[in-house]
Amino acid sequence: FFFAMFFSSGVSQPMPGVPVFVPGHQGFAQHVQFAGQQMMESQGAPSHHGPQGSGGPQPGTVVGNGRGTDYKVIKELGAGCFGTVCKVQRQRDGKVLAMKFQELQSPQQRQEIQKEVDFLRKMRNPNIVSFFEDFSFQRYICIV
Helix, strand or coil: CCCCEEEECCEEEECCCCCCCCCCCCCHHHHHHHHHHHHHHHCCCCCCCCCCCCCCCCCCCEEECCCCCEEEEEEEEEEECCEEEEEEEECCCCCEEEEEEEECCCHHHHHHHHHHHHHHHHCCCCCCCCCCCEEEECCEEEEC
8 A cells, every 4th residue: 555645855645535654763663564464454455464484484484385495484474455474484595584474365366466577577677575485285375
């Protein structure tokens, strides 16, 4: 989701009826989390907020891509409305990576995830994380 703000001379000009929250100011993170949760619930998707570890495989789980590459989940890095990101270690060479786990709930959601994957495949920028691969594991779509 996006926040509607326009910037002119360093002063934010909100759209009528849209609250302005500035990153770094008190309450911004809570607003982002709440707004995302509200958006997902309004679209009929369940909230994935809960105890740590509830959104993806537990630490120690070995996740295979089905093509011979296994990743071991080290720990959860963060969770939100659009999935859980875990620190993983690729078993063949020990490389530490981040893996996003998105629980697949509908065919429409698979299409949305595929759009994200297609976009990530095309991105090449030193300031943006690199895309390695995507695959299905149990009830998740995994993005490395």
